[in-house]
Amino acid sequence: MRTSELGKARIVDDERGRGMLRIGEVSKRSGIGIEALRFYEKSGLLDKPSRTYSGYRVYGPEILDRLAFIKRAQALGFSLDEIRRIVDDARRGESPCDEVREIVSRRLEELDERMRELRRYRKELAETLEEWNKVGRAPGHICGLIESSHVEHGEKKGKLGGQRSGKKKRG
Amino acid sequence: MRTSELGKARIVDDERGRGMLRIGEVSKRSGIGIEALRFYEKSGLLDKPSRTYSGYRVYGPEILDRLAFIKRAQALGFSLDEIRRIVDDARRGESPCDEVREIVSRRLEELDERMRELRRYRKELAETLEEWNKVGRAPGHICGLIESSHVEHGEKKGKLGGQRSGKKKRG
DNA sequence: CTTGACTCTGTACTCGTCTACAGAGTTTAT
DNA sequence: ATAAACTCTGTAGACGAGTACAGAGTCAAG
Numbered sequence: 001m002r003t004s005e006l007g008k009a010r011i012v013d014d015e016r017g018r019g020m021l022r023i024g025e026v027s028k029r030s031g032i033g034i035e036a037l038r039f040y041e042k043s044g045l046l047d048k049p050s051r052t053y054s055g056y057r058v059y060g061p062e063i064l065d066r067l068a069f070i071k072r073a074q075a076l077g078f079s080l081d082e083i084r085r086i087v088d089d090a091r092r093g094e095s096p097c098d099e100v101r102e103i104v105s106r107r108l109e110e111l112d113e114r115m116r117e118l119r120r121y122r123k124e125l126a127e128t129l130e131e132w133n134k135v136g137r138a139p140g141h142i143c144g145l146i147e148s149s150h151v152e153h154g155e156k157k158g159k160l161g162g163q164r165s166g167k168k169k170r171g
Numbered sequence: 172m173r174t175s176e177l178g179k180a181r182i183v184d185d186e187r188g189r190g191m192l193r194i195g196e197v198s199k200r201s202g203i204g205i206e207a208l209r210f211y212e213k214s215g216l217l218d219k220p221s222r223t224y225s226g227y228r229v230y231g232p233e234i235l236d237r238l239a240f241i242k243r244a245q246a247l248g249f250s251l252d253e254i255r256r257i258v259d260d261a262r263r264g265e266s267p268c269d270e271v272r273e274i275v276s277r278r279l280e281e282l283d284e285r286m287r288e289l290r291r292y293r294k295e296l297a298e299t300l301e302e303w304n305k306v307g308r309a310p311g312h313i314c315g316l317i318e319s320s321h322v323e324h325g326e327k328k329g330k331l332g333g334q335r336s337g338k339k340k341r342g
Numbered sequence: 343c344t345t346g347a348c349t350c351t352g353t354a355c356t357c358g359t360c361t362a363c364a365g366a367g368t369t370t371a372t
Numbered sequence: 373a374t375a376a377a378c379t380c381t382g383t384a385g386a387c388g389a390g391t392a393c394a395g396a397g398t399c400a401a402g
Contacts, residue, residue, distance in 0.1 A: 034379085226398085346401090351396090357389105
């Protein structure tokens with residue numbers, strides 16, 4: 001694999017060296033769309049990859065681990081922003097683990113709080129539904145089902161019903 | 172309260188009749204921002220209110236119930252779109268309760284699924300954290316904490332960590 | 343009559359995570 | 373040599389639930 005350093009971007013002559021991949025292949029193997037890969041790069045989640053002379057991105061096989069890392073972290077509830085901070089630390093040679101640990105701890109607390117809310121919320125819903133089955137509809141209202149519920153509705157800081165925004169992954 | 176019908180919008184001369192409110196007052200009492208009120212109106216959640224001769228919106232006191240209804244429904248996890256459908260039904264004289272009941276049932280199922288996911292997720296996080304405390308960091312990786320976790324990360328259809336997008340309510 | 347608070351419309355922007363497209367250049371297979 | 377498939381950059385759009393602002397008009401108090 002002959003390479004030549006040129007300022008910042010490594011330019012790779014032979015991309016069939018050892019498992020070198022172009023973006024489409026990376027996309028197929030990782031299950032992450034090409035556009036998303038470029039988006040990750042732009043937002044600093046991925047290092048700028050080497051390029052062929054003609055400008056094509058060329059990735060080493062380790063990109064797949066990195067992407068798996070990202071997906072895993074996402075699945076664990078990290079935002080891309082948090083993941084970026086972690087990756088930045090790693091790039092600077094600092095162990096990001098302290099930061100990760102902090103984030104995870106915070107996430108755990110949030111999670112517990114969220115689950116408490118969800119449980120309350122579920123109880124409300126179920127009770128309301130049941131109650132409605134007994135009572136029937138109250139006239140003069142939009143719907144007794146909702147009006148008769150006793151859910152707290154002043155704060156809304158936790159917004160329970162979110163993320164139903166219907167975003168299907170490709171595939 | 173003298174009113175005169177003029178096409179569609181009722182024009183109200185005397186807005187100090189019985190508890191008639193202008194938008195700022197409604198905003199203050201309901202805790203919903205003025206812009207949001209206009210946004211609700213535009214999206215069909217609120218009836219077009221009467222206007223003064225000079226074009227100011229004038230609401231009767233029942234608006235507060237309607238807004239409480241909306242907030243309650245939101246707190247129950249209904250999207251504005253769903254709420255609009257419900258309110259539409261009510262406006263057409265149909266009982267929206269069947270629809271509401273359907274939505275609530277569906278929401279309950281989703282909720283159970285989500286809570287299952289959250290529980291799995293919490294378990295992962297907690298175990299991972301603990302494991303990391305024992306093991307220390309693995310060299311050559313970004314962070315063993317995440318890399319050693321076994322969370323499913325192929326599907327992502329449920330996206331567990333969502334809605335932390337930091338949108339504080341005014342107040 | 344002026345000042346300040348309120349309201350109007352309409353448009354643009356926010357947040358996060360992408361997706362889609364246009365128009366051009368490159369590589370690969372036939 | 374040519375066509376298909378791939379890649380590039382850059383910009384725009386999607387989603388949900390609003391917020392922010394500009395520029396104009398209106399209302400109440402001093």
